[in-house]
Amino acid sequence: MVIRDEQNSRELVIAADFGTSGVKLAALDRSLSLLATAAEAYPLSLPGPDRAEQQPDDWWQALRRGIAALHDQIPDLRERAVALVPCAQMCGLVCVDRAGDVLRPALISLDKRAGAMSRKMNGGFPAVAGYRADKLFTWTRIANGAPSHNGMDPPAKMLWIKTHEPEVWAASHKLLDVKDWLIFRATGALTTTADSANLTWMMDTRPGREGWSPFLAGRLGIPLDKLPEIVDGASIAGRLAERAAEDLGLSAALPVVAGAGDVGATAIGSGAVEDGQLHVYAGTSAWLSGFFPSRRLDVFHSYATIASSVGFRPLLIATQESAGTAFAWAARLVGESAGDSDSALDTLYDGIGELQDDDPLFVPWLAGERVPVDDDRLRGVLYGLSVRHDRNAVLRATLEGVALNLRWAMSKVARQKGVRHDLPLPLVGGAAVNPRFAQLLADALDRRVEVRAPRHAGVRGAAAIAGAALGWFDSVQAAAPALSSGPVEIYDPEPAGVARCAARAARLDRHRKGLLSLYR
Template sequence: MHALAFDIGTTGVKACLFRIQDTVTKLDSETSTYELHILPGGGAEQDPNDWWAAIVELTRLLRRRHPEAMGDLSGITFCAQMQAMVMVDRDGVPVHNAFSYMDQRASAEMKKQVGRGPRIAGVNAVTALRTLRRTGAVAASVKDPVWKYHWLRQHCPEEFQRGYKWLDVKEAVIARMTGKFIMSQDSAFATLLYDIRADRPRFDELTMKLLGVEPRHMPRIINSSDVVGGLLAKPAAELGLPVGTPVYAGGGDASLIGVGAGATALGDTHVYMGTSGWVSTVTDKQTVDIASMIAAIVGADPQRYNYFAELETAGKCLEWVRDHLALDEINVFLEKSDVTESEESIHSSLYDYLSEVIGRAEPGAGGVLFAPWLHGNRSPFEDPLARALFLNISLDTGKTELLRAVVEGVCFHMRWFLETQEKRVSTSSRLRFVGGGALSDVTSQILADVTQRPVDVVDHPQDVGAVGAALLVAVGEGMISGVDQAKDLVKVAASFEPNRANKSVYDRQFTAFKGLHKANKKLFQALNG
């Protein structure tokens, strides 16, 4: 059987064609990028038409290369960014650009809605406790989608009135493909309106009332491995695929990256470094740490939760380094001359070169610290005004130390997540490391050294979300009984053991790193408030 998986990210979409037999084999893949619109006041939006244009382009390209496989797909499936808010009309057409999970404009709307009186994590205590008991989470972050909903209502009332359903990213694409309005269970949970106590998937009526959400806007909830419907004639013609091709609900990146990483057993922990980053541990119980903004979220396997802590900008920090510290602005790239003229090749080779440069610096980056908060931070502290910074630069500091400090800073934040998660759950002694960051042996070794845990990397770690999505088709087709079997199908390609000699320097740096936000919080407020 063959499956076509779309991994819809913050800055681009990747289309992967898989053959699924005894294992999942990637036959081909292509990527197309699009823009993330950063707006005044903390806005972050995307044009859903950009997602569709990229999907059409990539599907037609793969169809030309693999006409037989693409003409006989067992299913189209998805892995996508989560906690966006896409309001669509009755025809499935967005009434406004999609609000990215990074959007943080709704501070005023949040303050108005949560009410006065004693507070927990910034939310009225009564509201917080009642919603926590019913949904397993609290909408305590200005980036949570319910506040984007209220921002649209307040600032674009005509568009809000035309809105028919509140969808997430992949659900908006599915509506365009099938004409049906649904959310997978993990997407529904991510709205923080999902009733975890019910015997069937549903949104909680009391929580919607407390948070001012109109129930008519919420779609039907289904399993990630369910078929939503067949591909309609118009989108089929655009994509060049057969009418009626099954379209699966798929899952969010926070759900499926762990599946594609093979981290599906109880207690398994994986670390992801893509545009964003996180640490996620599989648990069998609902757990929440409001103070640290960590919650056990519903995953693709409805019998399991993912105890999940997110960093808004992880690989994005490396992209920032590439664009603003490494490209020919400071001539760091001049040693590399054996590349083609294409931008993709230059950037790929540059990342390889950056790994070489980072590897030359001593562990601890000469005492330099980097805080990876380019667009605020959510966990283990919530502060939309926090920003990235370098600390402790001296006359001896060079670009190699600055570059290494960036990678170490992201890894320190991952260690902070592990340390914070350990207060509520047991994380695994070995870590699965995935995402674009895992393509670098240097980054993988730094992560092992910083956390002092062995790190395992799978084949094609940048594609694990799509692999997880493809496995949902295997579940839907009955080839495997559930996503928990993914652990047997995903193999480790490389392992990195922690260097004990680096423990003391990283312990020292990590202790200082954890104090950066507390020491600079008032400055962030003064500069960015």
């Protein structure tokens, strides 16, 4: 028995979090402690306006390099690993044929080429919030939401391929999200999880009826047999195939857990696993998210709950387009070479001075917006520039603008029944490492903000899902004590900062109303 206990204590899972620019990897033990970490980048192709693509094999090669780095840190990684689990960017589209070959570069979440097609797909008369009323009623009744107008959701991407690349469409055996393809490459299993399925808006999410909806798929003209099987995130999707095991230096037949999309994994990894408890993610994009006991929907402000990957538990997602991208953009604007958004926050935003009452106001709609207004045509603005404003004023305004944009979204989300206003707000993502931004957010939202392992929330959440699949935890929720352990930085709202943010937010609200009509 002692021998078995020692063996258990040495077990670890390998979690991989695939973003738009690279993958973060970690080896974690039963307490969800990080034993080793690695990160690998891969290319992002922008072949035209509103287009964003990646080669799926680049994801795999980055995974291979990252696991090799974990091997270097943990020499007996192969012997100790008991599962591999991914989480990944969502709303991607990978077309594979019957032989399993990728037919074209993947359209990733950032791709908006199908924006006009999406508006046509959704629209008609009479309209409600840009949707033909009967379409909206049916989608919301069955799927608890509808495709966004900006073309980023999978159904618009699928219809774009069907219309503009009919030969690819005809040869496509399965249409996969990013995580789904990675699991297929690792195991040969063609599966998805409910979170990705829900965002195709072809899934019935009504309690007791969860699964693909023949009616919704038929209305879009998407054959059901092109869609993968929906499995629970805390289940074994498959086992590592010989070829993949050789690539990764891991044992053949190693369990590969189905995992989750990035939002669901990050929600768990943030530690905000109680019903109604929200967290904030601020990385390349930003979102407010949290679990709820039942479905929630706000058509007019473009957010809803989706079925999460584990047990179909409703997960509210309110996404905003630009956070870290705005920080990096502002750095370039003032003539700095910032690299990615994380490095910009690590160095450039230090020493820029305190926010001034007459600093410019910034609206970070650099790639349109999603919540609380869904419109890819919107564009960002710096208001109130004068000859006395310098680079530091622009950088300060950018940090504040992202925080106030999240305040704008929170003003709508906070109205939802069951939101826990009494709990601290976990902040995760690359922006969370910057104390100035964390304090700004606390002041803007007038809430205590907690920062704990902010760059590893995705891998920790994925590992918690794997832990539930392996029996380490009775449920994902039971992993909460492990997720809430470790060092924490606390940012309480400061009265002067709260007052300043409230005053500047009121000014910004007045400007925003005019700006919304300018781009429509």
